[in-house]
Amino acid sequence: TKGKLLILPGDGIGTEVMREVRRVIDWYAKKRGVEFALEDGLAGGASIDAHGVPLTDATMALAQEADAVLLGAVGGPKWDSLPFAVKPERGLLRLRKELGLFANLRPAMCFDALVDASTLKPEIVRGLDILIVRELTGGVYFGTPRGIETLPDGSRRGVNTQVYTTEEIRRVARVAFDIAAKRGRKVTSSEKANVMESGILWREEVTWVHDHEFKDIELSHMYADNCAMQLVRNPKQFDVIVTDNLFGDILSDAAAMLTGSLGMLPSASLGAADAKGKRKAMYEPVHGSAPDIAGKDMANPIATLLSFSMALRYSFDLGTEADLLDKAVENVLAGGLRTGDIMQPGMAKVSTSVMGESIVRALDKL
Ligand code: NAI
Ligand code: MG
Numbered sequence: 001t002k003g004k005l006l007i008l009p010g011d012g013i014g015t016e017v018m019r020e021v022r023r024v025i026d027w028y029a030k031k032r033g034v035e036f037a038l039e040d041g042l043a044g045g046a047s048i049d050a051h052g053v054p055l056t057d058a059t060m061a062l063a064q065e066a067d068a069v070l071l072g073a074v075g076g077p078k079w080d081s082l083p084f085a086v087k088p089e090r091g092l093l094r095l096r097k098e099l100g101l102f103a104n105l106r107p108a109m110c111f112d113a114l115v116d117a118s119t120l121k122p123e124i125v126r127g128l129d130i131l132i133v134r135e136l137t138g139g140v141y142f143g144t145p146r147g148i149e150t151l152p153d154g155s156r157r158g159v160n161t162q163v164y165t166t167e168e169i170r171r172v173a174r175v176a177f178d179i180a181a182k183r184g185r186k187v188t189s190s191e192k193a194n195v196m197e198s199g200i201l202w203r204e205e206v207t208w209v210h211d212h213e214f215k216d217i218e219l220s221h222m223y224a225d226n227c228a229m230q231l232v233r234n235p236k237q238f239d240v241i242v243t244d245n246l247f248g249d250i251l252s253d254a255a256a257m258l259t260g261s262l263g264m265l266p267s268a269s270l271g272a273a274d275a276k277g278k279r280k281a282m283y284e285p286v287h288g289s290a291p292d293i294a295g296k297d298m299a300n301p302i303a304t305l306l307s308f309s310m311a312l313r314y315s316f317d318l319g320t321e322a323d324l325l326d327k328a329v330e331n332v333l334a335g336g337l338r339t340g341d342i343m344q345p346g347m348a349k350v351s352t353s354v355m356g357e358s359i360v361r362a363l364d365k366l
Pocket of ligand 2: 249253
């Protein structure tokens with residue numbers, strides 16, 4: 001087999017969209033001879049109901065052994081009133097923490113058929129395919145000192161500290177260059193070196209990794225405020241953008257909206273490379289468990305299918321197979337099929353399962 005894949009459907013629409021992924025996995029096995037050693041497990045509310053905890057040690061062990069974890073979504077009203085320590089989200093946090101996932105990958109792709117759904121002009125987004133690599137475990141969200149202090153005069157101040165070390169910057173830079181090598185071979189590193197010392201270090205260390213390890217990838221630097229502007233003005237100038245936790249949070253949300261619906265957005269989180277260059281990895285749609293439409297066969301499965309496509313490309317080195325899936329999605333959209341979230345005038349509204357079946361049929365025709 002090509003490696004171990006752990007599937008964690010989770011809750012709500014997570015279980016529905018994951019059924020469509022399994023359809024596609026079956027297709028790869030049958031029609032392309034591409035097989036995975038599949039495991040599955042419970043995560044989030046489903047695991048709380050069965051085992052009393054949002055992720056069991058046994059499932060965590062499966063995740064550690066897997067080449068990639070594919071997660072649906074966790075959470076829902078049923079578990080909202082539980083204390084934070086046993087909430088569904090804690091299952092996700094445990095996975096991210098124990099797998100050491102420090103790089104978050106968020107692509108923004110614009111399918112031709114959905115160009116009109118973008119808030120930007122068609123010529124600005126047509127053919128768009130960029131990826132933001134956000135540092136996920138350092139920076140101002142975690143730096144110390146932090147807190148709200150009361151000053152002698154009774155006024156208060158809130159304190160957070162931006163801290164980045166050489167190693168934290170180098171390891172996320174390596175992810176960005178690795179990924180760029182499998183895409184458009186261009187990295188833009190974004191910080192505010194004009195006003196932040198951590199930004200100066202960021203720029204120096206990304207440059208160091210480039211000059212010592214990835215000379216053949218094109219590297220440029222851009223201040224984060226300018227980057228936000230350029231993302232809206234001319235997003236196609238980018239291939240891979242690498243940036244810190246705070247700027248990445250904002251830039252990736254902005255980039256996501258270049259292309260439309262939550263139901264279309266995949267993501268990946270990667271950890272450190274082992275001796276063979278293999279990284280721990282988890283792939284998941286950006287959306288949540290959507291309780292408002294759960295159980296109704298209405299969810300858009302494309303975000304999760306594209307997350308699986310990212311796993312093919314980045315964890316299993318199956319770029320050609322990933323291209324097939326991306327193309328099948330594009331063709332089905334071009335054929336006019338839409339789930340409710342991406343519905344447009346004159347198009348045909350279909351269910352989760354019909355969307356999945358149609359994508360498999362489109363794969364057959366490629
Ligand atoms: P959500 O992403 O689940 O839903 C937001 C809105 O987008 C809803 O109207 C939903 O119907 C729609 N939507 C989302 N995905 C869609 C899809 N694939 N197809 C069609 N429509 C879709 O976010 P919300 O409502 O804030 O959270 C719902 C639950 O999900 C909560 O329990 C939350 O904690 C959890 N959640 C879990 C995440 C995860 O597992 N990574 C991420 C975000 C939220
Ligand atoms: Mg955000």
